[in-house]
Amino acid sequence: MSTTEPIDPTNDDAQAEQARIAADDWGGGVAPGKPANFGKSFARLIGLLRPYAWAFIGVSLLGAIGVVLSVLTPRVLGNATNVVFEGFVSRQLPSGATKDQVVEGLRTQGQDDFANVVSAMDIIPGQGIDFTRLGELIVLALGLYVVAALLMWIQGYVINVIMVRTMWRLRRDVENKIHRLPLSYFDQVQRGELISRVTNDIDNITQMMQQSLSTVVTSVLTVLGVVIMMLTISWQLTLVALVSLPLMAIIFGVIGPRSQKAFSTQWRKVGRLNARVEESFSGHALMKVYGRERASVEAFRAENEELYEASFKAQFLANTMMPSMMFIGNLTYVGIAVMGGVAVASGQMRLGDVQAFIQYSQQFTQPLSELGGMAAVIQSGTASAERVFALLDVEEESEEPADAPAPAHGDGTIEFDHVAFSYRPDQPLIEDLSFTVAPGQTVAIVGPTGAGKTTLVNLIMRFYELDGGRIVINGQDIAELTRHDVRATTGMVLQDPWLFAGTIRENIRYGKATASDEDIVAAAKATYVDRFVHSLPDGYDTELDEDASNLSAGERQLITIARAFVSQPSVLILDEATSSVDTRTELLLQHAMAALRQGRTSFVIAHRLSTIRDADMILVMEHGRIVEKGNHEELIAREGAYYRLYQSQFAQAAVSDDAETLA
Known part of the structure; x- marks a missing residue:
């Protein structure tokens, strides 16, 4: 490499004029890019995973199996509750009588509600708790939990490997892109702004992928599995649980776009602040000579205050997601508990089934709440991705001729x-x-x-x-x-x-x-x-x-x-x-x-x-x-x-x- 120095664009007024022109064309020092578009940018971000599509499909299947086992477990535990509760009730009933005889006797005594409860049970009067059946159900539940946890661990490990390799490729692409950019781009982009995109923004994307990718996949599969299991228990209670979906969709629709815009502003302010700090450090001696410390501090304070306000707004909007989701989930929980209690009292459902459904309702709202919490991370990461993609989309130097001849060894004319x-x-x-x-x-x-x-x-x-x-x-x-x-x-x-x-x-x-x-x-x-x-x-x-x-x-x-x-x-x-x-x-x-x-x-x-x-x-x-x-x-x-x-x-x-x- 014979070129021993980086080009200094300040050596010539014509260079300075070119830089000013480029800055006018490209937004005053910020790399060109289209307006914030969450859907397009997020889809492009997910597209980075394309080289690992088959691995991702395979690990998603493992995750699906793990989710199936996880959502089966509450049903097994509900059956265990039925064994305990119905065994306890059967112990109180006269031995030798059939269930129909006991129900008829209760109705004759005017105990219609208790008769309805007993009629919904699978019992033999006077038998008591079937500990053999109870042990089998508990062992089955433990086995399901262990296998599901193992599959989830494998899923998390593989997804983490995919994510790390994807981010490695993104960093490589950005580094290679920088070497293909024309000198005119560096003439007008502040170094702090460029460094912010290469470091802070990619780090933020990495954090988002680490925190959200496996969580999103697991949460979506869990929601689907739980809905199916809830339908097998009671479609009426399932409708109560599904009422939360449009409410959550409204929250996403109202808060999401505002959060995305706020995070875009936040990361733009981060880039400007980094540029300010870099300029202050590189020109520290001159700043001292001309007594501009106070002016520099005031400029930093103003931009830091702007970053504070932008960050506060972004985090406030994002952090309202989780509490809102939890509030809707709690309302759903209350509705299911009340309606389930009425169904048990009327003999329409067994106690263990209601218990399983309540667990399912929690499993249903929890991943939705996690998705709401991940919205903050996803919005922030997508805002950073837009800035990195804007750098990757900058027009490069013209293509080298494919049939370029070898340089001649002449006399230097x-x-x-x-x-x-x-x-x-x-x-x-x-x-x-x-x-x-x-x-x-x-x-x-x-x-x-x-x-x-x-x-x-x-x-x-x-x-x-x-x-x-x-x-x-x-x-x-x-x-x-x-x-x-x-x-x-x-x-x-x-x-x-x-x-x-x-x-x-x-x-x-x-x-x-x-x-x-x-x-x-x-x-x-x-x-x-x-x-x-x-x-x-x-x-x-x-x-x-x-x-x-x-x-x-x-x-x-x-x-x-x-x-x-x-x-x-x-x-x-x-x-x-x-x-x-x-x-x-x-x-x-x-x-x-x-x-x-x-x-x-x-x-x-x-x-x-x-x-x-x-x-x-x-x-x-x-x-x-x-x-x-x-x-x-x-x-x-x-x-x-x-x-x-x-x-x-x-x-x-x-x-x-x-x-x-x-x-």
Whole structure:
């Protein structure tokens, strides 16, 4: 990987303008996406499970069997209650008489209610409790509970495996998507917002899948099984239980959409707050310098308050689901208990059947209440899924040509042939740009801010596609090559050095993964990194902290130059690589870059014109056009745009020197 630095979109006003345009088109920094649509987003989320469809069907069958066993158990326990209760009643009745005789005798005595109860029983007067039958029923119930629990455990385990693998695939897809996005997307999306989608939102989806997937499947199967069992006992009581369904549907219909909207707002606020925190941390030093701590705290407080209000509303709406479901369930329970008691007293039902039905009513309302409670988690997870799907739906870079030729091993000739490029059609930036760079030449690009200097080198790297013309390297149009092949032979050093947390050796090797330790030392010596490395406690194995703050700015920049050196690029791009260091360090960096440019075609973007006097060719750009071309002496002699730039810099330097003398 020869490209040693991430692109800095702030180096050029044209880049900033492109970012502003993209932000206008894509919603001011939030990844584009359609309006919140729970049904579509939830269906797409469930669609992620498609690769495991057969496993999910199989585990659902196991769950169905477990549910069947679970819903059979109350009926078995109801029969056990009948054995105990009816055995106790039969013990009170005269032995030797038949049940019909006992019922007739009770009616003769005016005990019609008791007679109705006895008539509904399956008893032999005087027999008492059948403990053998009771033991069989208890053992059967225990067996059903154990097998059902085992099947439910297997179901939960397999579903958890499916969920974890699905989330692994989602994270992989998001990571791969980020690498396929155009640079223009990152120009306008806040890093905190993007990080929030990649971390917080996916974590929230994972939590939702973990908490709800197995619960939803089990709850739905339980509801279906319980309804069937209730119908086998009493269709009248079943109707009472089913009255709760439309009431629960109303709750879902009223609270659900509002909860979904509130959770979408909550996660959008989370992304904005993360972006605020990231900006505050990355610009902490400048914040201190300009005394903006109070303003930053106030801005954070305002956005944190907005998040608090959004979260409170979302959680309040979601958490009203469970109490509402429980209230409806309790009303259903009271109705069933009253009607069941009347049915037992009238001899229409046995006591054990009513007991089983009451258990079924609880089993019926409990999963519905759980589904209501899961609504909060599902609403939140779906809101996060929408944000992740919006990222996955962003338009990617154009497809690579399937028949792309292999890159030619030429001498490094670069030709711009009538190149045209703009960030938007109505605002042209570069029009009909043509020039040729001979092998090994150093080309300096100068001009005022916003002239298109950084844009020019970004086009060489194919970070953006041309609107017209072509760029030819070694006789090949770069549009015909893959982006990897175009960038594989290019090294870049930016104004702001980028180093990652790791050793100095690892940071240099980042330019070429296969570089040996000898290659790294050779690159370090050629770029003067070796001079200061030996003064560090662990030499090349010195660990750099975040942002490499344990090194000076010049030392960090030298490491990035060594990184480009070890990659041995045929084309080198130096974008303001010395502008942020002092004069003495700049001289050292210039020597390092001179060694790096040796024998390579190089592009140097510089504001300090004194640093490019020895360039083979200087291109002076204004408004995306090359207005002058030549070496330093030729351009000075013409007394044109370059001459004016050069004189203005040294006039400013003279004024500064005079001011220092007077002081």
